[in-house]
Amino acid sequence: MEQGVKNEWVNWHCGQPIDVWPAPVDHPWVADYTRWLTGPKARLLDSEKLFDGLCGRLTEAGVPIDRCVLLFKTLHPVYPGHNYFWTRERGTWLVPLSHDFDNSERMLVSPYQEALDRGTAVRFDVSHGTETRMPILNELAHEGYQELVCELIPFTFGQTPGITFATKAASGFTAEATALLRAAVPPMATPLEVRAQRLTLGAVLRTYLGAAPGSNVLDGVIQRNDVRRLTCAILLADLRGFTEKAERWPSDSLLAALSSYFELLDRAVRRSGGDIIKFMGDGVLAIFPVEEAGSSRVACQRALDAALTARMQLPSINAERRGRGEEPIDFGCGLHIGEVAYGNIGSMERLDFTVIGTAVNLASRIQDFCKTLAQPVLLTADIASEVDMPLVSCGKHRIRGITTPVRLFAPADANAIRTGSLQSA
Structure with a gap:
């Protein structure tokens, strides 16, 4: 040229x-x-x-x-x-x-x-x-x-x-x-x-279904009732006062608060080796499979670490919210370990890759008791016996759908969790 x-x-x-x-x-x-x-x-x-x-x-x-x-x-x-x-x-x-x-x-x-x-x-x-x-x-x-x-x-x-x-x-x-x-x-x-x-x-499936469910669907696990049984530690979180806030807050403020809360939990769960299975309104369902963790003790500790990490970072988020003239947010976490059905559930035309079972229901009920007992994190005896952290008994409680009263435990220094000053988290 x-x-x-x-x-x-x-x-x-x-x-x-x-x-x-x-x-x-x-x-x-x-x-x-x-x-x-x-x-x-x-x-x-x-x-x-x-x-x-x-x-x-x-x-x-x-x-x-x-x-x-x-x-x-x-x-x-x-x-x-x-x-x-x-x-x-x-x-x-x-x-x-x-x-x-x-x-x-x-x-x-x-x-x-x-x-x-x-x-x-x-x-x-x-x-x-x-x-x-x-x-x-x-x-x-x-x-x-x-x-x-x-x-x-x-x-x-x-x-x-x-x-x-x-x-x-x-x-x-x-x-x-x-x-x-x-x-x-x-x-x-x-x-x-x-x-x-x-x-x-793959990116769309992992974003909307979660890392492990998205990979399963991409690999061909797509038939209805194509489920498998697995044991996992379960974390179920719920945003406090969401219904009341939804009535008072403008929709953009509500969405911004939800996004901050979801992002907080997502980072904590992924950092601890878990997978968020579902966002349910203002609730978050995450699992920590024992098979992937190598032992039930590791899976339970991962679930507790995720809950504590998220809770410990909440004060800094609320400080930013107060600086913008916004109300603080709060949430509770219920932890349990048990067997779940993991896979495709739904109708012929609409499937959901999720987890179901008594263990999931129990984790949800336990999370509700965070409000009643004024505790940021609650654990069942099954998961409390596996983790390495000082805990206190919150007594036995009758839980809807469960015939036998369930003993609940909470981290010994709940105030340090609320203020973000817990040293071990």
Whole structure:
């Protein structure tokens, strides 16, 4: 390509459309690459390893790529997409994207956005280090890169990922190297789309069902009454005064309070090795399977640790709420251990992956007694005998649906839990 044309690209701060690029060459590498991409080994690779394989094979073919970035979107409440990065020095790594990325300057003024706007691939000469309106091109120029190519990867269902290749070679990408890049990208569309859809499906299932239930459904556990028995420690939490607050508080204030409360418990449960199975209005149901914990003692301790961790962080959240002129929130936790039915329950047309059983009902009833006994956390004797923490007996109580009175226990220093000053939590 003549230098004058390349200078014009820099001055105009944009790329050259793909239709003036050299056509793909009849190169033996293309056939080898296609066989690898459609072969049995590549089918087992996830998106990251597939991307790494593409970069490695292009490098082996003599294409002087020094940096490659693959961007594609997924459906996720926190990370709506991923950037896969590859460099010669570091190899491949993943960077999740935030929800505001689409509207950020780095995205709106980027080679990828330029390619989207044009509807075709583009290339940029950055060898002169001229300041452009695209931050990434300025950064690459300062790092010694000479040329960047951005190509689109159209998916069947409307999403259009992009991939960029950058080189530090003094001559940029030759005609043959550019042709190999053009030949390499289109066959990646279908394999990447299949993996992107599975990644999206997995993220949605884990977000709405929980980590373990989501993985079970993704693995094919989808038939009604497809359940298994398991023993687990159960944590059931309930927000205090929710009904009364729902009548007084504006809906946005109520939703914000619920989100803070749910996030608090979710972090504590996941940190302690458990899984939230369900949000039930203002209630939270979480389990800590004995099989995963290795013993009932570990499972019970994990459940108690989660309850204490969440309770200990509540004072700081309430301090922030008071600082904004908002009322504090409070919740109680009931803990029990027992056998549950875990799996798909529901109608032919509407299933729920959940846990049911007497143990779950008992944990729910115990949580109700947190209000009656003015305790932030209550445990049954079954779980109290397994945990390593000073406890006090709260006596025996008749619980609706349970024929025999149930002895309840509470952490000995309940006041320290309320104030967030318990040292062992």
